[in-house]
Structure formats: C-alpha cells, structure tokens
Amino acid sequence: MNPVIENNFKYHAPQPGQPEIYQEIRDKAKELAYLIDEKAPNSREKSLAMTKLEEAVMWANAGIARN
Structure with a gap:
C-alpha cells in the first residue's frame, strides 16, 4: 500500500477549526x-x-484537510 495514495483518496472529515x-x-x-x-x-x-x-482554493483546502 502507498500511504500517499491512501491519504489523498479518502474522505477527510473537517477537524475543529478547519471550516x-x-x-x-x-x-x-x-x-x-x-x-x-x-x-x-x-x-x-x-x-x-x-x-x-x-484551483488554488481547492488545493489549499485539500492541503489543510490532508495534512
């Protein structure tokens, strides 16, 4: 299993403060x-x-969600 692929293709529920x-x-x-x-x-x-x-907004938010 590739952990990057696993992380990038799963649902990331918002953590407190992220929204x-x-x-x-x-x-x-x-x-x-x-x-x-x-x-x-x-x-x-x-x-x-x-x-x-x-796209910049999408990737910025993805970066927050994924990390």
Missing part, C-alpha cells in the same frame, strides 16, 4: 476574483485566471 480556515481562504479568493473581474477584460486569459484561482 473557518476554509471559509477565510474562500473569502480572500473571492475578493481577488472580483478584482480580476473588474480589471481584466473578458478574454480567455481572464477565464483561465478565474479557473486557476478556483
């Missing part, structure tokens, strides 16, 4: 999303920036 951290990360990302939406012209690049921001 608040997840929300804080989402709130900051939303603030940046609004800035990007306001300042960047509608384009493929803007769409990619928004997608990558969503």
Whole structure:
C-alpha cells in the first residue's frame, strides 16, 4: 500500500477549526476574483485566471484537510 495514495483518496472529515480556515481562504479568493473581474477584460486569459484561482482554493483546502 502507498500511504500517499491512501491519504489523498479518502474522505477527510473537517477537524475543529478547519471550516473557518476554509471559509477565510474562500473569502480572500473571492475578493481577488472580483478584482480580476473588474480589471481584466473578458478574454480567455481572464477565464483561465478565474479557473486557476478556483484551483488554488481547492488545493489549499485539500492541503489543510490532508495534512
């Protein structure tokens, strides 16, 4: 068995305090999303920036959950 695979593909129930951290990360990302939406012209690049921001939030929260 590979412990990294086992950890990455299991459910991680939120520990005390984690939901608040997840929300804080989402709130900051939303603030940046609004800035990007306001300042960047509608384009493929803007769409990619928004997608990558969503990915950053997902990976940050996964990092907290998994570790």
